[in-house]
Amino acid sequence: xxDVSPSRVFFKSLVLYGLVNLAFGFVNPPVGRLSIYNWLVPxxxxxxxxxxxxxxxxxxxxxxxxxxxxxxxxxxxxxxKQPDEYRVVLVGDSSTWGFGLRPEDTQAGKIxxxxxTTCTGKRIVAYNxxxxxxxxxxxxxxxxxxxxxxxxxxLWFITLDAFRNRTIFTDYFLEPYAERVLDxxxxxxxxxxxxxxxxxxxxxxxxxxxxxxxxxxxxxxxxHGFGWNATGLDYLYHGSTGLxxxxxxxxxxxxxxxxELQLDSLLxxxxxxxxxxxxxxxxxxxNEPIFVAAGKNKELRYNEYYPRxxxxxxxxxxxxxxxxxxxxxxxxxxxLPSSEFTDSPFHRTPLGEKLLAELIAPELLDxxxx
Numbered sequence: 519x520x521d522v523s524p525s526r527v528f529f530k531s532l533v534l535y536g537l538v539n540l541a542f543g544f545v546n547p548p549v550g551r552l553s554i555y556n557w558l559v560p561x562x563x564x565x566x567x568x569x570x571x572x573x574x575x576x577x578x579x580x581x582x583x584x585x586x587x588x589x590x591x592x593x594x595x596x597x598x599k600q601p602d603e604y605r606v607v608l609v610g611d612s613s614t615w616g617f618g619l620r621p622e623d624t625q626a627g628k629i630x631x632x633x634x635t636t637c638t639g640k641r642i643v644a645y646n647x648x649x650x651x652x653x654x655x656x657x658x659x660x661x662x663x664x665x666x667x668x669x670x671x672x673l674w675f676i677t678l679d680a681f682r683n684r685t686i687f688t689d690y691f692l693e694p695y696a697e698r699v700l701d702x703x704x705x706x707x708x709x710x711x712x713x714x715x716x717x718x719x720x721x722x723x724x725x726x727x728x729x730x731x732x733x734x735x736x737x738x739x740x741x742h743g744f745g746w747n748a749t750g751l752d753y754l755y756h757g758s759t760g761l762x763x764x765x766x767x768x769x770x771x772x773x774x775x776x777x778e779l780q781l782d783s784l785l786x787x788x789x790x791x792x793x794x795x796x797x798x799x800x801x802x803x804x805n806e807p808i809f810v811a812a813g814k815n816k817e818l819r820y821n822e823y824y825p826r827x828x829x830x831x832x833x834x835x836x837x838x839x840x841x842x843x844x845x846x847x848x849x850x851x852x853x854l855p856s857s858e859f860t861d862s863p864f865h866r867t868p869l870g871e872k873l874l875a876e877l878i879a880p881e882l883l884d885x886x887x888x
Contacts, residue, residue: 542726549733550587553596554740559747561594563621564646566739568753577754578745583649584694584732586663592739595645599668604640604886607664609657610675612650613806613864616871618755621646623868625675628875629882637887644673649691652680654788655711656691658702661792665799671885672801673878674792677808677864678832679823681784682772683712692716694732706791710783758860763813765821771828779828781835793845800885802846804878805836807854807870809863821863848881850874 555561566579566589574580582588590596599605608614608626616624622631626646634642647664649656654676661672692699696718703711722728746752769776793801808829809821819825833851840847858870866874 540725542724542729546724548587550582550585550589550736551591552736553588553591554743555592556594556597559743561597562592562746562752563594563627564615564624564752565589565593565649566742566752567615567650569617569650573754574742577751578742578749579752580735580738580742582732582735582739583691585736586660586695588736588739589649590647590664590667592743593645593647595647595664595667602640604636604642605668605670606642606644606673606882607647607661607667607669607671608644608673608675609660609664610648610806611652611677611680611864612648612862613866614648614675615646615650616648616753617650617862617865618758618860619866619868619871620755621752623871625871625875628868628871629673629878632875632879634879634883634886636883642882642886645669648675651691652677653684653691654680654785654792655699655708658788658792658795659692659695659699661795662698662702665795669799671882672792672796672799673882674801674803675806676789676803677806678829681781681786681788683710683785685712685715694719702791702795706787706794708785708787708791710785710787761809761811761821761856761859761861761863763811763816763856765811765813765815765819767815767818769818769825769827771823771825774828776825776827779831781831786835786839789839789845790843793843800846800888802848802878802881802885803840805833805847805849805851806864807850807852807866807874809856809859810852812856823863846881846885848878850877853877 567581568574568577568579606629614625621627624646626644629644636642647660649660657674692713693716696716699713699716703713808824811819811821820829837849854870854873858867859865860867
């Protein structure tokens with residue numbers, strides 16, 4: 519028997535590892551689709567997310583926004599569609615995802631629990647595909663991905679904050695999907711989308727070494743599935759002290775002063791792209807409710823995010839934009855009492871979600887029956 523040479527073993531292992539890395543980079547296998555969810559453990563009712571890293575373990579979750587296959591293969595949306603099911607898919611920001619709420623109390627949960635049926639007798643089942651980020655280009659990218667799960671209707675929640683170009687969102691969410699984002703911008707002529715810093719991953723960035731962070735998160739998400747199965751926790755619920763009715767005297771909206779907002783230079787063309795991309799699938803847009811303060815300086819600001827001048831300009835512009843195109847649309851910005859908001863001017867209480875679902879239901883049923 520020949521002696522084993524440690525140096526030869528090391529060299530062969532190194533060569534094999536290099537070959538596997540090269541093969542991974544060339545093939546770019548859909549690793550995110552390898553999931554224990556929906557067969558070994560239950561699927562999640564919303565995509566994995568948690569605001570603070572230290573809570574990941576306790577909440578049995580970890581964000582994997584770099585891989586939408588992993589996000590949605592851990593989700594009940596990836597289950598086979600039932601013959602009697604009319605599938606409504608919700609996209610939007612943290613208020614739609616449901617900060618501070620259990621899955622059954624989110625907008626998707628409340629719509630499903632209305633027990634609505636279409637004119638043909640199909641059950642209306644709502645799925646929460648939202649990701650906590652106010653950015654319409656992120657929503658379009660998600661709609662592009664979840665069309666593989668056979669939606670019968672898209673329900674898209676928007677607010678003024680979601681229409682601004684922000685480099686941080688390009689780096690944070692769009693970068694892993696650079697090629698697809700560039701394709702969507704060209705296809706729908708999204709001339710206002712600022713993605714000058716977006717770069718397509720190099721070959722080496724697509725190898726195992728380059729993708730090690732993403733692969734680690736995908737593996738951890740599977741491990742967290744057992745904790746999710748045991749506890750039903752997908753989020754640690756932070757307490758809320760409520761919102762102040764008193765507002766500041768500032769008239770600024772971010773860095774904008776009155777008269778500087780120029781709404782026609784923001785990302786409203788992404789809404790056009792959304793309706794075009796949905797094709798024959800109905801799309802209903804909802805301008806989501808906001809907290810309206812009733813205390814000091816209420817004549818200057820609706821809340822800590824929006825001075826009145828900025829939000830009023832936005833609502834007027836949006837109404838005209840949607841009316842000119844005859845898009846299905848609900849403007850619900852002032853439809854909830856201020857008592858039904860929690861830790862931000864957008865996050866709603868369970869009762870607020872129920873009231874909003876009841877407001878949306880007639881228009882949803884109308885579209886489902888056409």
